[in-house]
Amino acid sequence: GENVEQHPSTLSVQEGDSAVIKCTYSDSASNYFPWYKQELGKRPQLIIDIRSNVGEKKDQRIAVTLNKTAKHFSLHITETQPEDSAVYFCAASLGGGNKLTFGTGTQLKVEL
């Protein structure tokens, strides 16, 4: 079936540094790519998303880039802060619909 690969599985950065998480997808019909942040025991929260007709989107310290030809998209967090520590999941829509397939998650730790 269609899947989404996510790397790295864990990422440790110093406060103030940037963090980059990458995902690749297999369904060429995918056209919606959200990113979620999940703190331990809590719900996933939508932090940013991008549609297939856009190559890049930015919201303050968070940005997402999409390369449809290569079928990969990335999350960029700049000026990381301790409260950015969480698990981040990428996802891709399936078959042009609104059903999502999730990546395996990245545990981000921002150290002081």
Place this chain on the structure above:
Amino acid sequence: GAVVSQHPSWVICKSGTSVKIECRSLDFQATTMFWYRQFPKQSLMLMATSNEGSKATYEQGVEKDKFLINHASLTLSTLTVTSAHPEDSSFYICSASPSGSYEQYFGPGTRLTVT
């Protein structure tokens, strides 16, 4: 905006009993709701897609007779785990999509423990 509630937040039940979990969109109408299961330190696995007024669509490997889904209105979907067993213990999370939208907003989850 886009608030989704889920009830209960946690439940402990005995093996063989049934448990019902409710998912509500509080400030928007959701034609589609989704039910996921998440095991510790793992990703979200889609169990089924719930469409208001029609039968749910289950993912491969998910028993529809065990996980009963009812989407009775544009703001409420329920998941009933029937004849629960310890291996059903997990974190169950719903999400809802505003009508005509791709975005999914998640409920806070229900931690089910079957003893």
